[in-house]
Amino acid sequence: MPDGGMPVLDVKDLKTVFLTRSGEVHAVNSVSFDLKAGELLGVVGESGSGKSVTMMSLIGLLPSPPAEVRDGSVLFNGEDLLAVKEERLRELRGARIGFVFQDPMTSLNPVFTVGYQIMEPLRKHMGLNRAEARVRACELLELVGIPDAKRRLGDYPHQFSGGMRQRVMIAIALACDPDVLIADEPTTALDVTIQAQILELMKELRQRLGMAVIWITHDLGVIAGIADRVIVMYGGQIVEQAPVKELFANPQHPYTRALLKTIPHITGARDEKLSVIEGQPPILADPPVACAFRARCLHRFDRCDRENPKRRGVGPSHDAACFWDPATGTPRNA
Amino acid sequence: MLDATPPLRLVEVRNLKMHFPIFSGLLRRRSGEVKAVDDVSFDIYEGETLGLVGESGCGKSTCGRAVLRLYDITEGSIRIGGTEIGDAGYTTLRAMRPTMQMVFQDPQASLNPRMTVARIIGEPLDEHTSLSKAEKLDAIYDLMDAVGLNRNFANRYPHEFSGGQRQRIGIARALALNPKFIVCDEPIAALDVSIQAQVVNLLEDLQRRLGLTYLFISHDLSMVRHIADRVAVMYLGKIVELAPRDALYASPKHPYTEALLSAVPEPDPNLESARDRILLEGDVPSPSNPPAGCNFCTRCPKVMAVCKEHEPITREVAPGQFVACHLYDEEISEIAGKTAAHEADQSIQQGE
Numbered sequence: 012m013p014d015g016g017m018p019v020l021d022v023k024d025l026k027t028v029f030l031t032r033s034g035e036v037h038a039v040n041s042v043s044f045d046l047k048a049g050e051l052l053g054v055v056g057e058s059g060s061g062k063s064v065t066m067m068s069l070i071g072l073l074p075s076p077p078a079e080v081r082d083g084s085v086l087f088n089g090e091d092l093l094a095v096k097e098e099r100l101r102e103l104r105g106a107r108i109g110f111v112f113q114d115p116m117t118s119l120n121p122v123f124t125v126g127y128q129i130m131e132p133l134r135k136h137m138g139l140n141r142a143e144a145r146v147r148a149c150e151l152l153e154l155v156g157i158p159d160a161k162r163r164l165g166d167y168p169h170q171f172s173g174g175m176r177q178r179v180m181i182a183i184a185l186a187c188d189p190d191v192l193i194a195d196e197p198t199t200a201l202d203v204t205i206q207a208q209i210l211e212l213m214k215e216l217r218q219r220l221g222m223a224v225i226w227i228t229h230d231l232g233v234i235a236g237i238a239d240r241v242i243v244m245y246g247g248q249i250v251e252q253a254p255v256k257e258l259f260a261n262p263q264h265p266y267t268r269a270l271l272k273t274i275p276h277i278t279g280a281r282d283e284k285l286s287v288i289e290g291q292p293p294i295l296a297d298p299p300v301a302c303a304f305r306a307r308c309l310h311r312f313d314r315c316d317r318e319n320p321k322r323r324g325v326g327p328s329h330d331a332a333c334f335w336d337p338a339t340g341t342p343r344n345a
Numbered sequence: 346m347l348d349a350t351p352p353l354r355l356v357e358v359r360n361l362k363m364h365f366p367i368f369s370g371l372l373r374r375r376s377g378e379v380k381a382v383d384d385v386s387f388d389i390y391e392g393e394t395l396g397l398v399g400e401s402g403c404g405k406s407t408c409g410r411a412v413l414r415l416y417d418i419t420e421g422s423i424r425i426g427g428t429e430i431g432d433a434g435y436t437t438l439r440a441m442r443p444t445m446q447m448v449f450q451d452p453q454a455s456l457n458p459r460m461t462v463a464r465i466i467g468e469p470l471d472e473h474t475s476l477s478k479a480e481k482l483d484a485i486y487d488l489m490d491a492v493g494l495n496r497n498f499a500n501r502y503p504h505e506f507s508g509g510q511r512q513r514i515g516i517a518r519a520l521a522l523n524p525k526f527i528v529c530d531e532p533i534a535a536l537d538v539s540i541q542a543q544v545v546n547l548l549e550d551l552q553r554r555l556g557l558t559y560l561f562i563s564h565d566l567s568m569v570r571h572i573a574d575r576v577a578v579m580y581l582g583k584i585v586e587l588a589p590r591d592a593l594y595a596s597p598k599h600p601y602t603e604a605l606l607s608a609v610p611e612p613d614p615n616l617e618s619a620r621d622r623i624l625l626e627g628d629v630p631s632p633s634n635p636p637a638g639c640n641f642c643t644r645c646p647k648v649m650a651v652c653k654e655h656e657p658i659t660r661e662v663a664p665g666q667f668v669a670c671h672l673y674d675e676e677i678s679e680i681a682g683k684t685a686a687h688e689a690d691q692s693i694q695q696g697e
Contacts, residue, residue: 211624
């Protein structure tokens with residue numbers, strides 16, 4: 012993976028709040044990360060951890076109200092996406108930034124043919140005429156491994172199986188050769204054997220096309236197989252960030268450590284008893300003044316209740332937001 | 346299977362078929378059927394957990410429901426604790442209900458939003474016992490303690506609880522009548538990773554304490570490896586392999602089991618990059634129109650000519666390990682061995 016280059020995407024201090032009848036919900040709290048060209052960044056977290064909302068905020072896909080992106084900057088190739096006009100965002104979405112969502116049935120339009128839906132961004136963003144777009148759409152379907160592509164352009168989404176629909180979604184996302192592909196739980200709704208097909212396809216496509224990918228998932232197994240670098244989210248914040256091998260070999264945040272222990276493995280020794288993270292994820296009604304994980308943390312001490320830990324370097328390109336040092340088993344200095 | 350003290354078979358299912366009719370046309374004539382469960386046989390021993398795994402649409406949930414006679418089954422025999430319920434009528438079934446219960450996948454949908462927790466857990470008691478009000482409340486409190494719910498929340502409604510807690514309510518309701526046998530239909534699929542372990546540990550604790558027998562239906566093969574004693578793998582309405590847990594995960598015999606296990610991602614980047622992955626081509630065929638011969642023949646990497654004509658019968662290939670595959674049919678595999686390579690080439694060409 013290329014390293015050290017200019018990031019394609021540079022997010023700083025992003026804050027997103029939902030205004031609800033019962034008050035504000037602080038869904039994303041000061042999230043900062045970058046995405047380098049050609050890299051696959053995995054984003055892990057449980058439901059409600061803010062991983063999807065973060066990505067939707069980046070490109071203005073959240074309805075406002077109730078959502079409000081309150082603070083921060085999102086530089087995409089040097090351009091601040093939070094400052095630009097809606098029309099510019101619309102130009103970028105679909106053309107320079109592609110999306111794949113979790114459920115391919117609800118994200119494809121059931122009343123248009125698949126061919127029409129792949130051709131739409133080609134005609135809109137790349138100015139191709141109908142015939143050119145058709146040729147390109149056919150190439151795209153072949154690229155994502157759909158047999159008999161030419162004929163299937165005329166089929167409707169319901170005529171495809173779940174895995175095939177997700178391939179169509181990927182074809183649409185890749186239509187204009189984007190710099191960044193954001194995939195939000197793209198394999199969660201699929202069966203494992205189909206998931207394996209899609210993961211394999213994704214690895215192949217990255218090699219051929221070289222785009223940067225943000226892959227959102229709750230499945231650590233998927234992350235282990237596909238990501239270059241991982242960010243772990245909890246309670247609307249990034250609690251840990253590291254290259255994938257480093258994260259699994261040497262997790263630093265108590266949440267990451269507990270999470271890795273709680274999942275059973277398919278190979279190797281079998282655990283007699285699963286270790287458990289007690290308690291529930293936090294309700295994000297107030298801006299964080301203390302550590303979001305403290306209620307469930309085994310290493311909590313007085314400072315965790317007073318102060319929200321900032322991310323700090325804990326190893327080579329590895330950072331974690333925690334006051335506790337697993338190496339010594341004691342609080343970190345300052 | 347012939348131990349000195351053979352464990353008691355609590356559940357015996359023989360040749361279970363559950364076919365759903367398809368009606369079509371102006372007159373809604375019966376035009377076919379979906380063979381959701383097609384000739385399935387298995388036993389569950391007392392106190393064990395039988396894992397039932399497979400992909401969506403393979404019929405595992407239908408199988409679980411059919412075993413409890415939540416459907417009128419098409420054919421077959423189901424004996425629970427020696428009582429035949431396959432063709433039992435309403436009265437027999439109602440008398441049997443307390444011994445066999447179910448925990449559903451989605452605790453949001455399986456709990457009545459207008460009933461308090463106490464009423465939800467107490468409903469089976471209302472139906473099947475004649476306890477006094479005070480006795481009932483005691484029983485409800487005991488059940489709440491058993492599943493780790495705070496007694497003070499007895500008068501709250503389901504929406505006031507988180508997903509994991511709601512699943513605990515569902516479990517408490519299933520336990521209310523002291524059942525022997527519980528079908529857990531994807532009980533953790535709707536829960537977050539950190540909550541899944543809590544619920545699985547609870548189920549295991551309850552099993553130890555109360556001597557429960559589980560049919561644990563799940564698509565999560567890693568979790569089934571953790572919880573089950575024996576595992577049955579379903580594909581398109583049929584059990585293709587049934588084996589003790591360690592044997593199944595260490596040396597799967599059926600090509601589908603092999604592919605399924607190899608497709609599960611391992612949460613460890615080093616192990617993950619070292620694993621061999623068997624990628625299956627294409628999708629599961631429709632259960633209303635299964636292929637001739639073996640159901641798996643359209644996707645099987647080891648398909649032979651015979652697979653497309655004859656349905657394989659189930660054989661015991663290792664102690665307790667049952668497989669339905671022609672690869673383990675000695676006569677056939679000898680003849681077919683020579684042509685197998687040729688056939689495999691052909692099928693790849695035809696596949697894509």
